[in-house]
Amino acid sequence: MLPETIFRSSALEPADRFGTWRDIMTETHAPMDLRSEHEAEFWVNQRNIALGDVTVYPLECFPLTFRRTPKLISKSDPEAFHISLVKRGTGMLRLGKETLVHGAFDYHTSDTSRSFELSSGPDPFEIIGVEIPKAALPMPPRAAAKVIGRRISARTGIGSLLATFLTQVTEESSTYQEGDGARLSTVLADLVASLFAGVLDADRSLPPETHRRTSLLRIKSFIHNNSDSSELDVAAIAAAHHISVSYLHRLFQQEGKGMTVAGFLLEQRLTRARQDLSDPLRQDVPVHAIAARRGFSHAAAFSRAFKNAYGIPPTDFRRQVIPPTGTPCALPLHPSAPVAPTAASRPAIREG
Template sequence: MLPERCFRSEELPPGDRFDCFAALMAETHAPMEMESEYATEFQVNQRVISLGETAVYPLECQPLVFRRTAKLIRKADPEAYHLSFIQRGEGHVTLGKETRTHGAYGLHTSDTSRVWEIRAGREPLRFIGVEIPKALLPLPTRDADRVIGRNLSAREGTGALLAQFLTRMVADSRTYRPSEAPRLGTVLTDLVAALFAGALDTERSLPYETHRRTLTLRIRSFIRENADDPRLDVPSIAAAHHISVSYLHRLFQQEGDGTTVGRVLLRQRLEHARRDLLDPAHRGVPVHVIAARRGFSHAAAFSRAFRDAYDTTPTAYRRTATATTAATGVG
């Protein structure tokens, strides 16, 4: 399990909730002024997940105002960039003389060294916050500073990839080992750097390793989304990303875990098929039809690959799952 702290307002007396939450935000992000019309009985749930020197915090709370002032900056500045993947609600962000609105599936950015105000809309907020020390971002400061405050989208491109990474990592945080936290922090930092560079069309300013890791993540996401297409193979994956097959293989070799792009594709198809075999809604669907739906051109090849991966045949796996479901009365 990744290092994590949880804050739930219902565990505190109503009168203490808002002040305790403000203290936690000062520690997680930076000291700030906060106010809310719901402060007397504030409701908030927050987790703080540590990824080495970076932090991720999924947060749900009632509407409020965050304010970073010049006085607070002089008092304490952790010199960090903040990014929020907004899942519900909206925020009206004032940076300098300009105010912009960031809504659901937007990516909001701020800088602990700048004066700003974030005023939430009328509905509760849900977002995943990210804190990255400026010194860790593999992008020239002059470039990163130009992105702060812009409207960025989590619906396409690197923004969508970042949103997927954050959502999966938060949902699966208990399945990772503590030793994996620094690696996940590096992946997160690379994705934010690529997002910033893409917003400025300056990807050439990224270090090679950052570009390589981001491209590999993009390819893995592409495979997850398209694995069911039987026409998808190594050459078509390379073509979709405008790289050669040899370079595609080299990207995965440099991951250092012994996984090839072909194995990633096969594993994804097998996992999709395995879930179908478990699903009561697909109980009457023949195994060879499930195999075809999940990208396998030949039923025999599917059976061999499934047996190699799960030490049983697809038919036997389904039979065991059905018997277990019947015995437990589920499904």
């Protein structure tokens, strides 16, 4: 499990909630002046997930105002960039003479070395925040600083890819090993740098390795979202990303995990087909129809691939996981079975 701390205001007396959380924010992020009209009945839920030097924190909170002043900067500056995915609510950022309003599925950015004031809207808000040291970002800090305060969307392109990554990490943090933190922080830094470079139209400022890793993430996301199409194959994937088939193969080979393009596509299809076969609500859907629904053109090819992956034919698998009563039962998987990116369950979050 990734190192994680949790703060729930409900665990404290109302009079202690705002002040305690304000102190925690100052210690874990940077000294800030926090104010709220709801201090007397303040409510906040926050998790801090450590990915090496990078911190990711899901946060939902009553309305408030963050201020980072010259005095606070002189007191302490962790030399970090902050980026938040706004999931719910609105915010208004004052950065010098500029004012920018953020809404849901926008990114808010700030720099611990610059003064700013960020006020949320009148309703509770929800974000996924990221604190990333400037030294950890694979692009020149002066270039990255030019992005601060600009409007950035999380709905398309790298912005959407970053939003998917942040959502997955925060929702499935308990499924990762502590040693995964360094790898995840590298992926996150690459995505943030690519997002910033796209805003600046300055992709050339990024190292080649950052380009490669970001391209692979984008391609994997595309395959995951489109694997149900029977027309999707290696050539179609390459064409959709305006690259050659040989370069596509090379991207996967350079990852060094033994996964091929075709293998990754097959894994996505099999994982979804297995979920369908395990669903009591679909027990009357023929196996061949499920195969077609998940991108397999031939039922026989699906049966062979399923048995190779799970060690049992799909019909027998369904019979064992969905008994006549319609109540699913557990079935051990074949050691080579692919694992769905979002299949692992999470334990209940403790109060604290």
